[in-house]
Amino acid sequence: MLNEFKEIVKEKVKEIQQEVYLKDEILEKIVALFLSLKNDRFPGKKPPKGLLFYGPPGTGKTLLMKTLAKKLNLSDPIMIRGPEIISQYYGKSESRLRQIFALAKERAEEENLAIIFIDELDSLAPSRDLTKGELEPRLVGQLLSLMDGLEREISKGNVVVIGSTNRPEALDPALRRPGRFDLEIEFDPPDADQRKEILKILLNNYVKGRYENINLDEIADQTIGFTGADLLQLLNESLLQAVLKSRDFITQEDLLHAKNSVKPSALREFHIEKPRDRSNEIKDKEIIDRIMQVAEGFSRKPHFKPILLTHELLFSDKIASTIAFMVCQRLHCPYLVVRATWFRTRWFGEMERSIRKLFEKINRLQPCIVYIKNIDAIASFGNEHIHGAILELLDNLNNFSDNNTKVLLLCSTKDKDKLDQEIKTYLKELI
Ligand SMILES: Nc1ncnc2c1ncn2[C@@H]1O[C@H](COP(=O)(O)OP(=O)(O)O)[C@@H](O)[C@H]1O
Numbered sequence: 459m460l461n462e463f464k465e466i467v468k469e470k471v472k473e474i475q476q477e478v479y480l481k482d483e484i485l486e487k488i489v490a491l492f493l494s495l496k497n498d499r500f501p502g503k504k505p506p507k508g509l510l511f512y513g514p515p516g517t518g519k520t521l522l523m524k525t526l527a528k529k530l531n532l533s534d535p536i537m538i539r540g541p542e543i544i545s546q547y548y549g550k551s552e553s554r555l556r557q558i559f560a561l562a563k564e565r566a567e568e569e570n571l572a573i574i575f576i577d578e579l580d581s582l583a584p585s586r587d588l589t590k591g592e593l594e595p596r597l598v599g600q601l602l603s604l605m606d607g608l609e610r611e612i613s614k615g616n617v618v619v620i621g622s623t624n625r626p627e628a629l630d631p632a633l634r635r636p637g638r639f640d641l642e643i644e645f646d647p648p649d650a651d652q653r654k655e656i657l658k659i660l661l662n663n664y665v666k667g668r669y670e671n672i673n674l675d676e677i678a679d680q681t682i683g684f685t686g687a688d689l690l691q692l693l694n695e696s697l698l699q700a701v702l703k704s705r706d707f708i709t710q711e712d713l714l715h716a717k718n719s720v721k722p723s724a725l726r727e728f729h730i731e732k733p734r735d736r737s738n739e740i741k742d743k744e745i746i747d748r749i750m751q752v753a754e755g756f757s758r759k760p761h762f763k764p765i766l767l768t769h770e771l772l773f774s775d776k777i778a779s780t781i782a783f784m785v786c787q788r789l790h791c792p793y794l795v796v797r798a799t800w801f802r803t804r805w806f807g808e809m810e811r812s813i814r815k816l817f818e819k820i821n822r823l824q825p826c827i828v829y830i831k832n833i834d835a836i837a838s839f840g841n842e843h844i845h846g847a848i849l850e851l852l853d854n855l856n857n858f859s860d861n862n863t864k865v866l867l868l869c870s871t872k873d874k875d876k877l878d879q880e881i882k883t884y885l886k887e888l889i
Pocket residue numbers: 477478479480514515516517518519520521522645656659685686687688690
């Protein structure tokens with residue numbers, strides 16, 4: 459019996475993977491959960507009431523939910539969008555939520571399982587400490603009490619709430635406690651192998667038979683930072699290119715060409731840029747020599763090399779771009795530009811998390827060149843607000859240095875004397 463169930467799960471996972479790419483382990487868990495709930499055979503005592511899908515936009519959260527419902531023959535999920543509940547039903551938002559839950563309960567009693575899908579959950583249930591509005595705290599409270607009430611009020615069957623968000627840290631923490639959104643599923647931007655799998659799916663589903671001589675490995679390698687949605691846009695763009703050339707199939711060239719007009723969304727905050735040789739704007743012979751020395755050293759043997767650029771900011775941009783240009787000519791590695799001031803606009807507590815995310819990303823992209831502009835925005839001393847950011851930064855610098863991570867890290871600052879002392883021990887080499 460158990461073996462039979464396992465086989466069915468495996469089979470369904472394969473079917474789902476024809477439409478949406480997600481790792482086997484994750485899919486197996488979700489499929490097993492929904493199948494057992496649907497057949498009223500959940501092995502434990504208390505099935506999870508809520509699932510949280512989180513990750514950047516365009517990574518397949520909505521697609522997975524729709525595909526699950528279709529392939530597992532679940533009844534149509536009741537879909538709500540956070541922003542819609544807030545604006546469209548203004549003044550009636552709470553009663554609208556109650557209606558939805560009432561509908562779901564009816565359905566669960568008839569069909570064993572009902573799913574509520576709340577897209578952009580963060581807009582409906584932001585952390586109550588952070589919002590200034592009056593409505594949102596009431597809505598969070600309403601959602602919590604509706605979820606808590608499910609058990610008591612349902613005589614038969616289960617209601618599962620799936621919430622989707624790209625800002626999990628902005629959610630009210632109460633939502634993430636046991637008995638609410640119990641099961642969290644992370645949707646990462648795909649790496650090269652995963653991009654290849656997604657491309658296969660998209661080509662098969664949208665471009666069937668209308669492509670020739672495509673080298674998927676090359677496309678996957680060259681689409682760093684692309685999400686599934688970006689890859690779909692890449693295909694659409696290529697189809698358009700082909701039509702403009704009066705062809706009814708796409709080629710490798712179309713894809714490579716289209717790549718220039720699609721910007722990878724996973725890296726929007728941290729732009730991958732094309733470095734330019736700006737040595738003619740620098741002129742100073744001594745600086746040019748240093749630039750060549752650094753570029754040469756890193757290209758020959760990539761290693762962790764942090765450098766502080768201490769000139770006028772616009773001048774530091776030129777230095778960074780020129781170093782990156784020289785390295786990229788030999789290593790063909792990405793050049794990531796980050797504005798440290800961007801972290802300052804984050805929600806409270808999100809600054810640390812964003813910094814951690816950035817370093818995780820850098821780690822995945824290595825060997826690479828990273829240029830953090832205005833590092834003082836997150837690393838100057840005597841500012842309580844950024845104390846956490848400094849610790850996070852130190853932690854990551856330490857880690858990169860211990861593991862000799864292959865990163866050429868360029869940081870610029872207006873005023874090096876303002877930097878935190880410990881940060882300075884990592885950034886003591888100057889240009
Ligand atoms: N993991 C994936 N596998 C296959 N296609 C994907 C994947 N992620 C995104 N896509 C493509 O991008 C489209 C938009 O994704 P969507 O599910 O709306 O993203 P999200 O809800 O995470 O913002 C999908 O309809 C699909 O064509």
